[in-house]
Amino acid sequence: MGGYLVRRLGASVLTALIASMAVFLIVRAVPGDVVAQMLGQTSDPSAAASLRGFFGLDQPVWLQYAHWIGAVLRGDLGVSWTGGQPVAPAVGAAFLVTLEIGLLTLALATIVGVPLGVLSGIYEGRWPDNLIQVFNLLGLAAPVFWTGLMLLVAVSALSGWSPPLMYVSPAESLSDNLAMLALPILSLALLQAAAYSQFVRQNVVAALNEDYVRTARAKGVPVRILFFTHILKNILIPLITFMGLVLVQILGGVVIVESLFAIPGLGRLLITAIETRDYPMLQGALLVVVVTAMVVNFVVDLAYSVIDPRVRLT
Incomplete structure (x- = not known):
């Protein structure tokens, strides 16, 4: 019984890691982003670039994921970009x-x-x-x-x-x-x-x-x-x-x-x-x-x- 539980837990942890990657990529596949929502499509490029830097969207996707999953493993899901609440x-x-x-x-x-x-x-x-x-x-x-x-x-x-x-x-x-x-x-x-x-x-x-x-x-x-x-x-x-x-x-x-x-x-x-x-x-x-x-x-x-x-x- 113990061996079976260990195998199932190991498979679940691996599945959770893959699922977190899928969630992260799917979210970013949605057309548009929070910068476009806040500033509109005709916003000033410098203001948009500054806001993207504030949210970390100017970083490579793999680095964004690493920061996010690291925080998740510490029990921190981040702060809402629109509401400001945890x-x-x-x-x-x-x-x-x-x-x-x-x-x-x-x-x-x-x-x-x-x-x-x-x-x-x-x-x-x-x-x-x-x-x-x-x-x-x-x-x-x-x-x-x-x-x-x-x-x-x-x-x-x-x-x-x-x-x-x-x-x-x-x-x-x-x-x-x-x-x-x-x-x-x-x-x-x-x-x-x-x-x-x-x-x-x-x-x-x-x-x-x-x-x-x-x-x-x-x-x-x-x-x-x-x-x-x-x-x-x-x-x-x-x-x-x-x-x-x-x-x-x-x-x-x-x-x-x-x-x-x-x-x-x-x-x-x-x-x-x-x-x-x-x-x-x-x-x-x-x-x-x-x-x-x-x-x-x-x-x-x-x-x-x-x-x-x-x-x-x-």
Whole structure:
């Protein structure tokens, strides 16, 4: 087990280093820069050159990266070029908001999607399966931004209620916090619940078609007993892996819903940083997203190895 963890940690560190290079280069590939944003395209060349020197943009890219990654390794993500505030606290506060949305969405999608997938698989080809398949099709086909808009319009039109305009942390008021996040979470959870349902259905159908399960069913063993004794074990490992993928997808989809519902999370911070070409803020936010995805994958691999010891031997 120890050797497996060391190998996975080593691979994660190497991946993080490569990802930091990719983040740094992608940020600088965005057309325009902060100097053009501040001074305009027709600015005085000497003023532009002076400002580029102030931000360090006149240095070679490799040297800019070396300075940035060195500071990151010391826990310093830099200072925002447009706001003047330290990047780390701003990214940390936004990340907590995004993480709350992601975890609540994952919980809701799991609670709804897994039972639907199990029911659909057990009743394959019959009316419960057909009804759930319609839900899956609609959930997977509808874009997140469209679902969010439709929910917002429908709730406002039918009940006259609309979510609060100002974000409130759960520490200040849990009810106001959940009221603002309810529609964003629901719009994200519908898509992921449909994905869960479809994934679990496929695994349940495959497990039910195994020879030993078909033999047990032929002997009269109830499906509910087979599910808890055999089928659940077969779908547990791929389900854990799928949960990790779903969480990463949710964190990606949060960018859209945070902008739609004016939530001060990591997605909204990213969009603002892109618009203003705030490189330190953009690099810090992207790095946190990448590292979070890597941590999720590492935890999934760890859980996988605990459930199935054969993974540690490969």
